[in-house]
Every structure is written in structure tokens, then in C-alpha cells.
Amino acid sequence: MxxxxxxxxxxxxxxxxxxxxxxxxxxxxxxxxxxxxxxxxxxxxxxxxxxxxLDPVAFQSSALDWIKQAIGGQLEGDIVAIDGKRLRGTSEHEVQGVHMVNVWSARHRLCLAAQPVAGKQNEISILPSLIDTLALLEVSGCIVTIDAMGTQRAVAEKLVALHAQYLLALKGNQGYLFEDVQEMFSDALRRQISETELHGASTWEDRRRSEKRTSWVLPAHPDLDDYHWPGLRSVVMVESTRTVRGKTATEQRFFLTSLPACSVTALYAVRTHWEIENSLHWVLDVAFAEDDSTTRTDHGPQNLATLRRWALNLMRRExxxxxxxxxxxxxxxxxxxxxxxxxxxxxxxx
Incomplete structure (x- = not known):
């Protein structure tokens, strides 16, 4: 101690x-x-x-005990983002470095938990146990957002069992499901909106760049039942159009969600997810020099990572x-x- x-x-x-x-x-x-x-x-x-x-699980558990006390254990109405961050300094030659999967509370601006894995690909295996850890924080009523690596039926099933909502990124690694959702939006946007169940909302940003974001939401079509996705209620397409130095680019992203079809809520959740990059990962690199840390021995990298997140949480709460x-x-x-x-x-x- x-x-x-x-x-x-x-x-x-x-x-x-x-x-x-x-x-x-x-x-x-x-x-x-x-x-x-x-x-x-x-x-x-x-x-x-x-x-x-030092046992990293026990150390992380101590940090979680303090988190529970600090926030009263309640996350209802919060947006909880889960995303991985590589500890670059832990890689050496052909040795794969440590990857920390972090859980971020948007409302409290705290890192709720972090679990280490060896390499980004292993995020898939750690996510179900990380969701089990969230059960200690009473996540009922919150929205959990995860990138495409976490779009797994097992993850969705655990979140539904915890009475939490989910918004999961959908990419080509989901095969025909991704193609079917794309086709649903293509078909709806070709028709008159009054003839569809399409809901839309937009935001504009004009600072260093001009960007328009539009969220389109459709109730989950009965055809998607064949994929047996737990708790799926609607699908989301977010279209971003950016203009930087006279050049315009458009990007479309797709999501599965247990939320009812509401374009405003979906757009807010998608935007809020990226706070984990700006308010946690970037701060750890810039203010705590996390990527420069070359500690590689046994549990040292993950325990130091937990220590940095604990220190950051104390500063945020103060x-x-x-x-x-x-x-x-x-x-x-x-x-x-x-x-x-x-x-x-x-x-x-x-």
C-alpha cells in the first residue's frame, strides 16, 4: 500500500x-x-x-471500488463509450505490445475501467468480461457505444440482460448484415420520406472546417430477424460531409442499436462516443506521456496504465x-x- x-x-x-x-x-x-x-x-x-x-485484476478492482463510491454506482442516462488504446512503448521488435480497452463515462468524464489485452485483435475476446465488470456499476438505462470490433451478439446479449441500451458500429466484417442494412437505407432514400419510416436529424459545424452530419434511422426490418441480433430495434446511418480548404468529402457509417428509432438520440450518441478519444486517450498521451512509457516487464505496463487513469480521475473529480x-x-x-x-x-x- x-x-x-x-x-x-x-x-x-x-x-x-x-x-x-x-x-x-x-x-x-x-x-x-x-x-x-x-x-x-x-x-x-x-x-x-x-x-x-501486482495482480492487475485486483488493482483494477480497487480503482473500480473508488469509482462506484465517487459516482454512486449509477450510470442511468449516461453514454458509456468502450474503445481500445495501444500502449506504443510496450512494443519491441516483433513483440506485440499491450492494448488497453477503456470504458469512459461521458457524464462523469471518468475512465470507469480498463482491461489489458495483447494486441488490438484480442479486444474481441475481452469485451464480454469487460461488460461483466460494468454490471458492478448498475448500467441500467445507459447507452453503451462500441466500435465495430465490439459488434458481437454476445456483447449485445449481455447489455440487454443488464437493461442497458447499445449502439454498435456496423462494418463489412458483418458480411450480409452490413449489405442488407446499406440496402435498406438506399431504398428508403430513393423514395419520398413520407412513404417510409425514415427519421432524420442534422447538425452543422463551421470552425476550422465546415462539416454537416446527418443521422438517418429506420426501425429494424423483419428481414433482419434472420440474423438473431439480441434486442435490435433500429438501424442508423450517419452521413458526414466535410469541407476543408475547398475540398469536400462524404463518409457514411452504419450502426445497430437497441434504441427506438430516434435520429436525434442516435446522432448525439455517435458524436459523444468520440469523447473517449479526445478526453481520455489524447490526454493520456499528451499530459501523461503514455505512449512514451517503455515499461514492459510482466504486469508493469497495465498497472502503470491503471495508475495513470486513477490519477486522471482524481484530477477530474477534484x-x-x-x-x-x-x-x-x-x-x-x-x-x-x-x-x-x-x-x-x-x-x-x-
Missing amino acids: TIVVMALCAVMSGADTFPEIQAFAESKRDWLRRFLDFRRVPDHETFRRVFAR GSVGAVNKNRKRAGWDDEFRERLLQQLLPLPT
């Missing part, structure tokens, strides 16, 4: 490597002794060995404004600010 808390404080304060964690603990020895009992600061190899051997990398530096300089962050986990002495 002493080593884990030292490391968490160090990571919140700007440390990215085990030698930096040791240096932080040595410089803040007196402050740490206010609530930790230790004779000397461990060296960086001790930190490395502990995190290499609520100080400003960029995360600025607040990491502030945590390194300001004992009082660091104490406020840690107070969310430990009852510190006054």
Missing part, C-alpha cells in the same frame, strides 16, 4: 518513470510520512518489481480548471493541492 500510494502521488505530480517516482518520494519524504509509515524510500527497482508482480498537464505540475509544486487530490481516497491527518 505504501508503494502504491507513493507512486500514485508521484504520477499525479508529473512523474512518468520509476526513477522519477523514486525522486518524487525522496523530495516529498516528510509530506508522505504524515500518512504513510516507512523507514526509507524504496529505490526505483523496488517500485518496478512491485508493479510488475474539479480544478485548466489543462491536465498544468495541474500535474501544480500537484508537484503545491502540497496543499496534492493533498486535496489524495483526500478523495484517503482520510489524511490535518
Whole structure:
């Protein structure tokens, strides 16, 4: 526990490597002794060995316990995005690196859970167990969004059993289902909208680029029953038209959903899904230098990844404004600010 808390404080304060964690603990020895009992600061190899051997499932479970307390366990009405992120620094020569599958709460702006897999292709195997983990957070009534890798009947079945809604990306890897859904929208858009069950909604964005997004939704046709997709109620097509420097490009994306046919809700859920890239993955790379981490020993990569996500969650819950990398530096300089962050986990002495 002493080593884990030292490391968490160090990571919140700007440390990215085990030698930096040791240096932080040595410089803040007196402050740490206010609530930790230790004779000397461990060296960086001790930190490395502990995190290499620490059970990542148990460590992640501890983080999840805090999440449950922080948000009251409830996610009803939330949009929960699931997406993978490669830890690039863990790849070496022909050795495949670690891939973390992250779960993001849009409402709370927290990483709810993260599970490691060896390589992106293995996301398929880890998703059902990750959904089981979500059951601990009472996901009834939330919308779970996943990219095409997670479009599996087993995933949909688990979410339906948890009384959660799903919106799953549909691509060519689903074969005839993908082609049939494409044909449904092609046929509907060729006819008068008044003659179809088609629902549409659009948004426009004009900042660095001009972009129009249109969501078209159709109730699931009885012909799709042959695919035996659990809880399927409607299908979605989102068409994006972007104009950048005078060049226009159009892209169509398709989705399966257990939601009723509502184009506004579907478009909002599709857009919100990408917050996991901008508010979690990008922040981990830019503010925590996650891609630069070359820790590769045993469980070290995934446990450090959990530590970074835990530190980010504490900063988000504390609520100080400003960029995360600025607040990491502030945590390194300001004992009082660091104490406020840690107070969310430990009852510190006054």
C-alpha cells in the first residue's frame, strides 16, 4: 500500500518513470510520512518489481471500488463509450505490445475501467468480461457505444440482460448484415420520406472546417430477424460531409442499436462516443506521456496504465480548471493541492 500510494502521488505530480517516482518520494519524504509509515524510500527497482508482480485484476478492482463510491454506482442516462488504446512503448521488435480497452463515462468524464489485452485483435475476446465488470456499476438505462470490433451478439446479449441500451458500429466484417442494412437505407432514400419510416436529424459545424452530419434511422426490418441480433430495434446511418480548404468529402457509417428509432438520440450518441478519444486517450498521451512509457516487464505496463487513469480521475473529480498537464505540475509544486487530490481516497491527518 505504501508503494502504491507513493507512486500514485508521484504520477499525479508529473512523474512518468520509476526513477522519477523514486525522486518524487525522496523530495516529498516528510509530506508522505504524515500518512504513510516507512523507514526509507524504496529505490526505483523496488517500485518496478512491485508493479510488475501486482495482480492487475485486483488493482483494477480497487480503482473500480473508488469509482462506484465517487459516482454512486449509477450510470442511468449516461453514454458509456468502450474503445481500445495501444500502449506504443510496450512494443519491441516483433513483440506485440499491450492494448488497453477503456470504458469512459461521458457524464462523469471518468475512465470507469480498463482491461489489458495483447494486441488490438484480442479486444474481441475481452469485451464480454469487460461488460461483466460494468454490471458492478448498475448500467441500467445507459447507452453503451462500441466500435465495430465490439459488434458481437454476445456483447449485445449481455447489455440487454443488464437493461442497458447499445449502439454498435456496423462494418463489412458483418458480411450480409452490413449489405442488407446499406440496402435498406438506399431504398428508403430513393423514395419520398413520407412513404417510409425514415427519421432524420442534422447538425452543422463551421470552425476550422465546415462539416454537416446527418443521422438517418429506420426501425429494424423483419428481414433482419434472420440474423438473431439480441434486442435490435433500429438501424442508423450517419452521413458526414466535410469541407476543408475547398475540398469536400462524404463518409457514411452504419450502426445497430437497441434504441427506438430516434435520429436525434442516435446522432448525439455517435458524436459523444468520440469523447473517449479526445478526453481520455489524447490526454493520456499528451499530459501523461503514455505512449512514451517503455515499461514492459510482466504486469508493469497495465498497472502503470491503471495508475495513470486513477490519477486522471482524481484530477477530474477534484474539479480544478485548466489543462491536465498544468495541474500535474501544480500537484508537484503545491502540497496543499496534492493533498486535496489524495483526500478523495484517503482520510489524511490535518
